[in-house]
């Protein structure tokens with residue numbers, strides 16, 4: 358898989374750099390493609406909050422600095438690794454600037470996994486960085502945690518630490534079915550699950566769940582009013598496959614039938630029901646209230662691999 362590492366340390370020969378090098382070595386030995394950005398050697402300004410990326414040019418940042426080098430690589434990455442020295446209990450300021458600039462693409466297109474590498478002077482100083490990782494990455498971007506690696510004081514650059522990181526990098530595997538989030542659709546006693554895709558609209562919907570929507574069967578779909586969220590016009594498609602679920606233009610729709618006559622419609626597909634689940638939807642009464650929720654089999658709380666104590 359493609360792995361992008363954002364290294365937020367300003368010291369090229371420092372403790373964080375050693376952690377990054379070991380993790381990279383392990384991941385590359387397992388056949389993964391790793392790109393490291395040394396954020397502190399780049400010119401990356403903070404976010405201007407101008408909303409150009411949301412209002413004028415979807416997913417594009419108006420600031421033409423070195424973050425433009427990061428964006429295309431991030432959009433092709435399956436895994437994001439944040440690496441930083443601990444500064445005042447958080448990530449370095451330079452790395453924080455780069456993180457804030459992810460606001461432009463919103464949901465990088467392929468990301469499924471994440472890891473966190475932290476170096477500090479003292480043990481047990483990781484609360485701020487862990488909070489950001491848990492809430493802004495694992496939960497907001499719906500990523501699977503591949504571990505939090507921390508080194509304090511003398512642990513930095515120790516052979517044990519570096520070996521542990523090499524082994525963790527070498528153990529990484531491609532995202533698979535296990536990493537796919539599911540939209541749970543419940544109507545009365547009927548409960549089915551649709552596999553969510555990686556579109557902006559799907560990830561935005563995940564952050565809006567749980568929701569309750571009501572609609573009527575038109576013969577080809579259950580069409581329910583739902584206030585529009587974030588979506589990328591370029592990700593709309595022509596026509597649908599029976600069992601597709603779409604969200605856009607003020608509607609949530611379960612497109613249970615009619616795929617052969619659907620070519621004239623542009624739809625924003627966010628999820629898909631298999632044939633058996635779609636048959637259960639087709640059998641529902643004409644007017645239905647759906648309760649929508651999220652199932653993420655891979656979701657968990659960030660797991661420190663060590664807590665500033667390697668032995």
Ligand SMILES: Cc1cc2nc3c(=O)[nH]c(=O)nc-3n(C[C@H](O)[C@H](O)[C@H](O)COP(=O)(O)O)c2cc1C
Nearest residue numbers: 366368371372373442443444445446476477478479
């Ligand atoms: C501005 C600054 C703030 C720091 N804040 C903390 C801190 O809050 N807690 C801590 O244990 N170490 C702190 N440190 C120490 C670094 O986290 C530690 O030396 C780390 O190993 C440096 O990593 P590096 O070699 O990759 O730069 C701070 C260092 C600097 C320069």
